[in-house]
Amino acid sequence: MDTPERNQIATPISKFEDSPVFNYINSLSPIKPVKSIRITQAFSSLTFASLPSIFTSPHVSSFHKESRFLRSHQDSDPSNTGTSCKDENKTPTAERDVSDAAQVAEIESEVQENFDILVPIGESSGEPLNEHQEFAIELPQSLKYDCGSPNCNPTPCGIAAACTVSKSDAPIVEKDFQIDLPDGKSHHERISQQKNDTGCGWESLASESTDLLIFSSPNDAAAFRGLMQRSPDVEVGCFASMVSNFPQNEVNDELKKQLLYQLTFDEQHEAEEPSCQPVDSSEQKDTNSLQNGLAISTLGDHTGTYSSVNMDNEVGALIPFANKPISDLPRGMRRRCLDFEMVGTHQKSLDGGSGGNSSSLLKSDENNIPKNKQLVVVKRGGDSTRCIVPGIGLHLNALTSSTKDSRIVKHESLLSDVQALNVHMSTTSLQSPLTSQELLHKSLTLSNAEDMDCDDNGLQVTEEASQAPADLIYEEHGQTSPRKKRRRMENGGESETCKRCNCKKSKCLKLYCECFAAGVYCIEPCACQGCFNKPIHEDTVLATRKQIESRNPLAFAPKVIRSSESASEFGDESSKTPASARHKRGCNCKKSSCLKKYCECYQGGVGCSINCRCEGCKNAFGTKEGSALRGPDCEEEEETEKCERNKAEKIPWKMENKNSDELNLASALPSTPSRFRRPLVQLAFPSKLKQPRSSFVTIGSSYTLPSSQKMGKPDLLLPPPPKFEKLPPTITEDEIPEILCSSSTPMASIKSASPNSKRVSPPHSDLGTSPNLRSGRRLILQSIPSFPSLTPQH
């Protein structure tokens, strides 16, 4: 789609330049390096991205596609994998190549280390070729990123592409790529590709995942050009990918070195056109298809790589990202979430054998990697563990409210956050590799650190909000029963994250299923039986969804809406009581008096309204009678008072949370990643907002939990808060129509929303230090389709 890629990560280029590797390369190359300028770019690209549906499905389901890709790729190109290496070793020339490759590999690894890029080194510490192969997968992504980012200097990418294509003997498919030359000029380059092997790569990329080629069209690129600044990270990634490829490609050392050098600086606008030439000369035969094929699958992983760069080198690097408009980030991440979640989940299982599995894109070998560089092992396993996090916002928010208490986060929440991010990414072409990566990387890094805490579940989540919003460590060690997790979440207060259903008969294809209702795939932790709500059954899920929507278009729409103005401003909101939000359809409680979570209103943290048909309503957030008697205006006030009274007795936590949350949001969001996360949450919010259950939380909902809750110690005085102690996911009424009406395409939705400029933050706008949470959130709501669109996004 149109998603521009951004690299928000401020790459430590300077560091790179200072590194021995750099010097070495520099010495080899006639080109004189210019001191790189560190660019912090605000990520606005996301804003443009279309809102992806939670279900990555039709369009997205990058995961599936990726998987397919990998499979096909492998099948078609067996030589690319380990076999190729063996063959090379057998031949004399191969030896030389191998040695060269090894040398290059060394360099590469060093370079990468310098960049703190996560690399799949693990298995192949002794096998340069393998390592390279693994690296090779990055190339496609690099291309993607470069191409994707408007400002990004595509040269490297262009080169890479050219290389890939140049040697193909097979029939080729021509594609137009816009390449920005170092001199700043852009022109179209016709790149031919192999149709057979490569075809799967580029073509697939183009056709199947429009995401990958974000700016395949010049127009798009131009459109976004102003918005985004190319980030060094991207370049780095490209660079790394390129380098990795060389050995495989049997590129001669000189060329390799030169290329590396050029690539490195290309981004800095110092690259020279000649850089492409080496590529031409280089021989890329086998790797083309592989690289291309992997490209899609690796996206998620890549993200991680980039993030890692930021994370390791600079905590502050994340900031730029954080500053980006909320709407932007989440989206981008969504798509990737799927991949990432896998990463996080599988980390532990790396040893197990990701091995030949195409799924294992990134592997890190601790031995090979410097301490501070945590290897992220990404194992792309089957569909099993994908957790789409419904409530990223919550988690993130919770995380952001850094405190020791917050530190221990249920990894579930973290996962969910990450996943949610991934989901966004996956659904939208826009990806902010950093976000997902950051999370993962951070989590990984932290996991090593002493800070980690282990959950009952075995998931390890560590959060350091104080340091960086993105500092989240999550690791899944084991699984626990859904109930346990749920409990945890409740206790911890971050529980909204991942939904874990326990469906036995519905196959998770009905609204009974919380996961399905939330628009997320079931994940490993779910205890569901005969679950079809998995990426592998994407078609089924989508079809079912459509069917349900056909019956009830609002089936997946948020159930709780916030009264129009309330949300506009933090201050306002903080003063408002839950009553300002209402359950759209109302509840039908008869025995629970709307005082238990059986009641959707209560669960959602909102008062009952005239729409409710409840009997004996005693909703602590506002009774039906109360709302009926008073007008909306009075209602709020009265309810507020009422609520306060009630809360004091029954559910103080709610008010407290809300107020504090919002306040915190106002104060804390700016600095924390949560800002953008919130939007994500909403975006991610599936049509159905079961707040308590889903992790999706409306902005302000869960910013700060009482420390006790965070710690997992609910206030004793209070009744068990609804799952979302935070605010229930709510959306303003005026927003709802937009959301519902909003087309699946983000751009369109944005456009429609943007007229209400107050709410929408310009994509390019730099939130900077003072992000406007509201705007971000609003933007999300408006732009995001209530439910993941069933129709593929183009």
Next chain:
DNA sequence: GAGTTTGAAACT
């Protein structure tokens, strides 16, 4: 952890 309660979702 098993069983019960509850109300939404689904079905008729």
Next chain:
DNA sequence: CAGTTTCAAACTC
């Protein structure tokens, strides 16, 4: 649209 059934979460013990 109303009544009934099914379902899974919420709750209780």
